[in-house]
Amino acid sequence: MAARVYIFDTTLRDGEQSPGGSMNVSEKLELAVQLERLGVDVIEAGFPIASEQEFEGVRRVGEEIRKPRIAALARAVTADIERAAAALEPAANPVLHTFIATSDIHLEHKLRMSREQVIERTGESVRLAKSLVGRVEFSAEDATRSDLAYLAEVAKVAIEAGADVINLPDTVGYTTPGEIEEMFRYVIARCEPPENVVFSSHNHNDLGLAVANALAAIRGGARQVECTVNGIGERAGNTSLEEVVMAMRVRNNVYPYETGIVSEEITNASRLLTNLTGLVVPYNKPIVGRNAFAHEAGIHQHGVIASRITYEIMTPESVGRSRSELVLGKHSGKHGLARRCEDLGFNLSPEEVGELYERFIQLADRKKEVFEDDLRVLVASMRDQAFVTWNLKQVRTSGHDPTLGMVILQSGEGEVIETATGDGPVDAACQAIERALGVQGKLEEFIIRAATPGREALGEAHVTVDFGGRRYNGTGASTDIVEAAVNAYLNAANKYLAVRSGA
Ligand SMILES: [Zn+2]
Numbered sequence: 001m002a003a004r005v006y007i008f009d010t011t012l013r014d015g016e017q018s019p020g021g022s023m024n025v026s027e028k029l030e031l032a033v034q035l036e037r038l039g040v041d042v043i044e045a046g047f048p049i050a051s052e053q054e055f056e057g058v059r060r061v062g063e064e065i066r067k068p069r070i071a072a073l074a075r076a077v078t079a080d081i082e083r084a085a086a087a088l089e090p091a092a093n094p095v096l097h098t099f100i101a102t103s104d105i106h107l108e109h110k111l112r113m114s115r116e117q118v119i120e121r122t123g124e125s126v127r128l129a130k131s132l133v134g135r136v137e138f139s140a141e142d143a144t145r146s147d148l149a150y151l152a153e154v155a156k157v158a159i160e161a162g163a164d165v166i167n168l169p170d171t172v173g174y175t176t177p178g179e180i181e182e183m184f185r186y187v188i189a190r191c192e193p194p195e196n197v198v199f200s201s202h203n204h205n206d207l208g209l210a211v212a213n214a215l216a217a218i219r220g221g222a223r224q225v226e227c228t229v230n231g232i233g234e235r236a237g238n239t240s241l242e243e244v245v246m247a248m249r250v251r252n253n254v255y256p257y258e259t260g261i262v263s264e265e266i267t268n269a270s271r272l273l274t275n276l277t278g279l280v281v282p283y284n285k286p287i288v289g290r291n292a293f294a295h296e297a298g299i300h301q302h303g304v305i306a307s308r309i310t311y312e313i314m315t316p317e318s319v320g321r322s323r324s325e326l327v328l329g330k331h332s333g334k335h336g337l338a339r340r341c342e343d344l345g346f347n348l349s350p351e352e353v354g355e356l357y358e359r360f361i362q363l364a365d366r367k368k369e370v371f372e373d374d375l376r377v378l379v380a381s382m383r384d385q386a387f388v389t390w391n392l393k394q395v396r397t398s399g400h401d402p403t404l405g406m407v408i409l410q411s412g413e414g415e416v417i418e419t420a421t422g423d424g425p426v427d428a429a430c431q432a433i434e435r436a437l438g439v440q441g442k443l444e445e446f447i448i449r450a451a452t453p454g455r456e457a458l459g460e461a462h463v464t465v466d467f468g469g470r471r472y473n474g475t476g477a478s479t480d481i482v483e484a485a486v487n488a489y490l491n492a493a494n495k496y497l498a499v500r501s502g503a
Contacts, residue, residue: 005248005257006224007241008200009040011273012057013047013073014238015228020279020445020464022471024495027276028057030383032065034272034345035229038265040241042095044071044226048087049080055087062091071095071137076125085132095165096129099139102146102154115150122154123161130162137165137200144168144175148183152190159191165198165224166191170213173206173236177216184220200224203239205231210239215247215255229273230281230288242266242287242319250314267320268345271373275380278447278462278473287319322372330364337375344372346379356382363458366479371452377460381477381487389494390437395486397425405429407486409436429486439493441465441472448481461488467496 012028012035015021023031028045035043045061046054062070070091074080076098088094100111100118107113113121122138129136138158143151155166168187170180180201188199201217201224203210214225231240241261248255249263270288274280283290293316316322328336337360338353348356359378364370393415394408402421405428409416418436422428426446434440445464450457461476461484472495476487 002252002256002258003223005218005222005259006041006198006200007039007245007259007261008042008044008071008202008224008226009035009038009068009228009241010044010202010226010238011035011228011232011241012061013044013071014202014226014234015232015273016046017234018232018237018279020473021232021277022464022473023057023276024472024499025053025057025060027473029060029064031229031269031272031276032061033347034265034269036065036067037262037345038269039260039262040068041224041260042069042071044073044097046087047073047084049074049083055083058084058087059090062088062094066092069093069095069135071097074098074129076100076121078128081125081129081132085129088133093135094133095135095137096133097137097139097167098125098129099141099167100125101141101171102151103142104147105145106142119154119157123157126158126161126163135164136162137167138163139167139169139200139202141169142171144170144180144183145172148186149190151183152187155187156191159193159197164196165200166193167200167202167224167226168217168222169202169226170204170210171202173204173210175203175213176207176209177212180213181216181220184217184222188221198223200226201239202226204234205236205238205240208236210237211243211247214239214244218248218255218257229269230279230285232273232277232279240286242270246287246314246319249318263318264320265345271376272345272380275376275460275475276473278445278464278475280447280449280462293321328360328364328370328375330361340372340375341379344376344379348379352382363479367454367456367458369454373451374458377451377458377475377477381475381491389497390490392483392487392490395429395483397428397482400424403428405432407432407436409433409490425482426485426489429482430489433486433490433493437493437497439467439496441467441489441493441496443489444471446485448485451477459484461485463488463492465489465492465496467493468500470496470499472496472499 045058048055058072072084074084199222201222203213227239227241231237245261334357391410393410396406406419416436418432420431422431447462451460459481463474472492474488474492476484478484
């Protein structure tokens with residue numbers, strides 16, 4: 001039997017730290033549900049000491065998600081460890097993940113600790129963690145730039161103190177495949193770990209080597225890979241889950257390992273993450289990019305199905321991309337719509353299906369063909385409305401230099417009409433929203449793109465807005481791009497208002 005490699009997903013923690021990647025608690029929960037469907041072994045849900053919201057995110061994921069283990073991060077200090085343990089309290093299979101740096105660079109410039117002090121702290125922290133939570137992972141931060149003999153010594157201390165998983169991260173994305181394979185071989189040999197201790201690899205992609213390094217680490221003896229959906233994460237990101245998993249699957253003759261990943265759920269996870277964060281995947285990204293299987297179109301045109309194998313090393317279906325993307329027409333009915341949503345990983349209540357159906361019919365009126373990605377965007381923008389206090393009833397803009405914008409907003413308490421001037425229609429309308437709601441935001445990120453091809457495409461807008469020093473993501477969708485953008489802005493403002501009112 002092939003050896004099992006465990007997939008530790010850190011999209012909600014390391015990934016969430018990437019600029020523009022922030023998610024609120026309900027968004028984290030929604031992604032966690034999809035990660036469970038995807039079959040990851042561990043979900044790292046957050047860094048509880050960092051904020052109230054982070055704590056709440058870990059707690060809620062632990063409450064709702066029962067199958068994968070739920071991990072929480074803590075520095076090797078008492079307050080962090082206790083806070084992480086408290087957040088993990090409701091989790092069925094919690095993992096407390098504590099870390100301390102082991103490279104001389106970090107010891108000297110960041111920790112200002114001696115090697116002996118770090119060793120001592122490692123033992124204390126792991127023992128404390130182990131006394132609070134059944135399973136402990138220890139990470140030697142900046143392992144790949146650490147002195148190998150010292151690194152092995154620290155790992156041994158962590159194991160003796162009760163660590164179940166030893167993670168040797170390439171924190172700064174510096175190592176190479178040959179080097180990391182050697183590092184794992186060396187440290188494992190030196191530690192003589194008991195059978196049940198798992199070695200783990202966590203890589204960053206600063207040199208584009210994260211996936212290659214993860215695969216090399218596995219060859220060196222690692223049996224857990226830490227990764228993120230779409231490879232999001234600090235700076236250039238982390239090991240991309242879909243790439244490392246499919247590399248093992250497609251090249252199983254070279255990497256004879258198994259994972260628990262249901263590869264058909266990869267596309268759903270990737271699209272959901274994009275819709276939640278607005279972090280758009282490049283068209284040429286392996287596995288999940290829009291063009292990753294693009295040659296199929298030409299082949300289809302010529303009807304040369306038999307030649308698929310000449311250019312295709314894996315099928316789009318194997319990663320959950322359907323060959324014919326056209327989903328539904330106007331006459332598909334509510335049942336057809338509900339079933340398709342289920343396939344896409346959305347668990348909608350009957351009320352939500354009803355509302356989606358209305359939006360779908362409206363869209364099908366404006367646009368002949370409704371694609372899977374249109375549906376994903378519709379669901380995402382509808383889901384975001386869970387925060388709605390204010391709805392956009394109407395938006396009008398006219399003139400330029402300056403442009404005049406008028407919005408009519410609606411809430412349970414009635415309507416507000418407001419006008420403002422701005423640079424162009426989106427700015428003018430957003431200023432009118434701010435006036436109407438008495439808020440002031442700073443637009444930090446604004447992405448608009450067509451969800452699917454075609455002139456009547458559904459425009460999908462993502463914004464990140466800073467309100468009161470915190471960032472909020474908003475999503476909006478419409479065949480009118482100004483309306484899509486304004487909806488996204490209003491969505492972010494609604495989230496801010498919800499937080500401000502303590503909801
Ligand atoms: Zn990291």
